[in-house]
Structure formats: C-alpha cells, structure tokens
Amino acid sequence: MDQFVINGGCPLEGEVTISGAKNAVLPILAATVLGSGQSVINNVPQLHDVKVMKEVLNNLGARVQGDSDQIMVDTSALDCCEIPESLMRKMRATVFLMGPLIARFGKVKISQPGGCSIGSRPIDLHLKGLKALGVEFKQRHGALEGSVDKLVGAEIHLDFPSVGATENIMMAATKAKGETLIYNAAKEPEIIDLQNYLNRLGAKVRGAGTNVIKVKGVEELNAVDYQVIPDRIEAGTFLVAAAITKGNVLIKDIIPEHIEAVAAKLTEAGIEMKVDHNQIEVIGKETWQGINIKTLPYPGLPTDMQAQLMSFLSLAEDTSIITENIFENRLSHADELRRMGAKIRIEGNTAIVNGVDKLYGTIVRATDLRAGAALVLAGLGAEGETVVDNIYHIDRGYEYLEDKLTKLGADIIRKTDLSITDAD
Ligand code: UD1
Secondary structure (H helix, E strand, O other): OOEEEEEOOOOOEEEEEOOEOHHHHHHHHHHHHHOOOEEEEEOOOOOHHHHHHHHHHHHOOOEEEOOOOEEEEEOOOOOOOEOOHHHHHHOHHHHHHHHHHHHHHOEEEEEOOOOEOOEOOOOHHHHHHHHHOOOEEEEEOOEEEEEOOOOEOOEEEOOOOOHHHHHHHHHHHOOOEOEEEEEOOOOOHHHHHHHHHHHHHOOEEEOEOEOEEEEEOOOOOOOOEEEOOEOHHHHHHHHHHHHHOOOEEEEEOOOHHHHHHHHHHHHHHOOEEEEEOOEEEEEOOOOOOOOEEEEOOOOOEOHHHHHHHHHHHHOOOOEEEEEOOOOOOOOOHHHHHHHOOOEEEEEOOEEEEEOOOOOEOOEEEOOOHHHHHHHHHHHHHOEOEEEEEOOHHHHOOOOOHHHHHHHOOOEEEEEOOOOOOOOO
C-alpha cells in the first residue's frame, strides 16, 4: 500500500487553494439521479470517493464523463435502482442514493452499509425518514429493498441532526406529494449547498442552515450546471498544517464562516489569523497554549477536524481536553500519536492531551481519513522521518495533498507500492 514519507520541521510558507467539498459533491452527484438530463458539476475534487460515486452512477445507467474538476452526468437513460454490494462496500456515501432512487423509480435495492473504524454508523434515521414518506422496507438475504407507489410529504423529527439522513430525506421529499417538514435537521454548509442544487433543478426546498427544512414536492426535476462549495475540512487541515509547522500560509478560495469554529479554537491557542473575503492567512507562533475542544454538529467544532487538532495540541505548552461527541470510536489516532511521543490518555470519549516539546518521526498507520490527515500533520511538525502507512484512507478525501504541501515547502513524498494494483 502507498505510504507518505515526511521529513518534519519545515515551516510551511506560501499560498494554497482549497478544492471543492467532498461532503457536498457526494450528495449532489447522488441528486443528479432525481432529474432526467445532463448536468455539469464544477469544482469537483479528484478523490477516491468521487471516483466510486461516478462508478456507481455509471452502474445505474447514467453517462458520466470528465476526469478534471468538471464532471458531466447524463441521467436520461438511467434504468436501474439497485446498487451492487461490491460498490456499497467501497464507500458508505452510496447510501445517499437511496432517497434519489426512490424518488425517481419508487424503489431501491442496496446492501446494508457496514460500520467502519470510527463507529457502527447505523442508517436508522435515514430509514425512519423515508418510511415516514411512505416507503416500505424489506430485508432479504442481506439486501435492503425499499418501495413506494407515491411518496407523500410528512413531518419528520430526527432524533439526532444526522447530515446524511437530512440529505437523503430532503432529496426524496423533492418529489413527494405535498409538504415535508424535517425537524432537528442538520445545519452543515453542505446541506445548504444541496438545497441550492436541488432548487436549481426545480425543487422547492427552504430552511437549510436552520433546524427546520421545508420541502414542497414537485412532479418533475431538470438537470443543471452547478459549482460545488469549497471544502471546509481541507481548509481547516491547512490551517492546522500552517500552525503546527510554525509557518505562514495564505489559504485561498474558502468561505470563512464555514471554518469559524476551527479558526476560533486556533486563535484561542494563540495562533494569529487574518481573514480577508474568501481567504485566510495563518501566522504560526513558536509556542501555543493547550485548549479544550468538544465536537458538535455545525456550527460547533466539526468531528472531521478533531484528529488534526489533536496532533496540534500534542505540541501545546500545557494540557488540552478533547471530547468527541459525534462518533463513538473516533480517537484511534491517539495510539499512533503516542508512538511519535505524544502524551495522550483516553477516558471514554475524551482525550487528555499533555503537551510535549517535540514529536519524533516513526512509522504510523492511518486508521481512517481524518486520522490519516492528523498523522501527516504530526509528521510535518515532528523531528525526523515519519512514514504514514495506509494512506488510501487519506486519498478518499484530500485532493493532491502531497503536491499542495510540497508547494508550501514541506518535505513529503509518496512511496507507491507497485505490488498492489487498485485493490479497492
Ligand atoms: C457526514 C460526513 C462526515 C462527518 C459526519 C458528521 C459526508 C459524506 N460525511 O457523515 O464526514 O463526519 O457527517 O459531521 O457528508 N447516526 C445514527 N443513525 C443514522 C445516521 C447517523 O445513529 O441513521 C449517528 C452516527 O452513527 C453518528 C452521528 O449520528 O454517531 C452523526 O452521523 P451523521 O451526521 O449521519 O454522519 P454522516 O452523514 O454519516
């Protein structure tokens, strides 16, 4: 498997441009299924997860073209509502196709998505919402089959503001008869981006970004051109990269409000930041303070930034307490950081991080996407050589990571394992 080899200690300097958001483009690509016709999606990051979504759409009968940041999807000839288990296994986000396929065909067949290293990740809230719209589900030989004659709008109260469940229900409800209200909806910026895309298709969705979303069903949806928002987690990762290397980096093409929670925490730790329209400059410091962080649904601190901040806080002057409130098993990077010299104790969903003067390069293993990013950051801030193994996790969510870091002066190379072809 590919590895990153990093020689730490180079302060990052220069400018970096942020790519389109993984978590926005995946539901938007799923939503292309709702309308019949040709859509052009712009600012698409070239990621493994996007490649899988394109493969799934192809498999459903869509025509998908483009390997750059522009993808054309023609869903006119879409004729299948079944996602094979082999593709479901490649990526959890295929679950986003449930709502759109049911809205288009009145039926869907998927295999039950499994858990993953960050938690069991059930889909009960997706199913609860779709059932409220009239869908009946049957489980047969490990497959989940949903069917409905006509979706009918309903009032849905989510027990937790799940991002995926909110998106799936929003997409299905666009074609339901009457009005759907989603209470306790997720408020993430990617939900707003999906609302904007759906409305461009001709849907009637309001309220995204608040905790109540209202969808008035329509009969037909079209196909349109659309530009995906920038990736706030990639931006946050570069904020930390600049800070942990005591560098000075201008991060461009961002929406500053989307990264406010992360920027506020870095400021609290003593890092200087200057925001100007759609860019932010990070001015690193020689030392920084420990802080306490708690992950929360948006606009709280994103769980997808928790691991990267743990790397940063491992090198703080004093103690930090990190509480993970979204996923039950998302602190596994602490073990790997400890191998680099970090002093971290785990108690339940809390990590107590006692800052150390230095981290030291060694061989570490990415256990999931953001844990992998955290290890790259730790390697950049460490003394000596760090080898990050299992970087296929990182390739799922960061476009050209090593190229972008190299341009900023990092010493990072990808070591490709030629003995393994695309095993995924
Ligand atoms: C999305 C993001 C992911 C991010 C997460 C939380 C995408 C592609 N992924 O994932 O990067 O970390 O939001 O911000 O957008 N839950 C249930 N039942 C459900 C659904 C969720 O119990 O039916 C639980 C989950 O197990 C988890 C919590 O709710 O503990 C949050 O999950 P959710 O917001 O749904 O995350 P995803 O949409 O899977």
